[in-house]
Amino acid sequence: MRPRSGPTVQHRVLAARLRILREQAGVTLRAAADALDAHPATVRRIERAETGLDARQVAALLRCYEAPPAVAEPILTGLGAANLPGWWHQWRDAMESWQQDVIGVESSASLVRTWHPALVPELLRTSAYAAGLYRIRYPDDTPARRERRLELLRERRRRLSERGTALWALLPAAALHTRVGDAATMAGQRRALAEAMEQQHITVQVVPLDHPPHPMTAMPPLHLLRVPAPEIGDQAVLETPGVRVDLIDDPDAVMAHRIRLDAACAAAPPPGTPLPLRSPAPGP
The missing domain is CATH 1.10.260.40 (lambda repressor-like DNA-binding domains)
Structure with missing residues (x-):
């Protein structure tokens, strides 16, 4: 079983x-x-x-x-x-099946690299920003179930921070102009992202709106997980939103994704570059 x-x-x-x-x-x-x-x-x-x-x-x-x-x-x-269940077992009622495998690896990772083509990456989202996305992705959720999802996200972030796991995120500036929730939610998300960039174990690179195409352009969300165990190689998580999420452990496939992400990071503005100044236009 x-x-x-x-x-x-x-x-x-x-x-x-x-x-x-x-x-x-x-x-x-x-x-x-x-x-x-x-x-x-x-x-x-x-x-x-x-x-x-x-x-x-x-x-x-x-x-x-x-x-x-x-x-x-x-x-x-x-x-x-x-054989003991992982810490995330108590949140299994708020998880999709693929999350159980991914979080199982993420929970021991020494490095998490992440790319999202249109949104702020999950591990850098504020609760308000994440809740706005959950309302769209899970429209039938009760408030209690939505809060369970937020609890799980907060616990994932807390444990990564507690272990000193390095987080390296690449995202397009378009993510800061895609309005999730109201203007206050977006302002809070921008502040949280700027604060995260000051933390020693977090690296954030933002690709400007006028930047030329790079190797991750139009690629779906990708996460690379490095676990400090010689028996387990790096893992890749490739998301096709609304369709499927694949946890990939084939070394050649993982290497191909890593090379692509490396090239995109090399082409992007260096870490520490301030966030774009222009804020998203307020909603109606």
């Missing part, structure tokens, strides 16, 4: 170690499955952290791979913590 709140990084690390041990031992998926008296798909799901780590199954796999005690014991000892 897939963890209801999405796998934690600890879970992903142990799953990756099991895959690495199998490959190093030269054991096929079929042979590993035979050791469990199961289907190869079961082993594949274990290795992808798509199901809970059962102690009996893990022990059988370690025996099959002839893992020495110095390797096997830390894995078995870590099963309890790896």
Whole structure:
């Protein structure tokens, strides 16, 4: 059964170690499955952290791979913590399924890089700005459910700040001219963004309205997550709003996204450049 709140990084690390041990031992998926008296798909799901780590199954796999005690014991000892639900579990009623996987990685990231083609990136949004977007995206939400979504966003930001996670955001100046909510909401968002730019662990680059096209022009929202665990490579999150959100771990695909984002950041005004002075025109 897939963890209801999405796998934690600890879970992903142990799953990756099991895959690495199998490959190093030269054991096929079929042979590993035979050791469990199961289907190869079961082993594949274990290795992808798509199901809970059962102690009996893990022990059988370690025996099959002839893992020495110095390797096997830390894995078995870590099963309890790896199977615990993540902190975000209590907000699962206010989350979409894809958010569970993304936040599971984000919660252990040392660096989050983010791009949005039209709006202020999510982790830099004020509560008022985010609430305005939630009213559009989730028109059937009750006030209580909308507040739960805001609580989750605030908790994500708090934990990133508490851990000192580096946040690097790239956005177009058009995001500061797209009116979300009323004039006070936009003014508050601009102030919050300017204050964020003064924080040591936050880097913000704003592409001017008259800037020529760059490698991220017209690209959907993109997030790159770096986790300080050798078993887990960088992850990319590509959003197609209203359609799907993909968590990408293929190294070549992630590298392609990173190169594109690097080039866009290199073409943009350097970090620390003041926000555009012109404020959005007030609404009717």
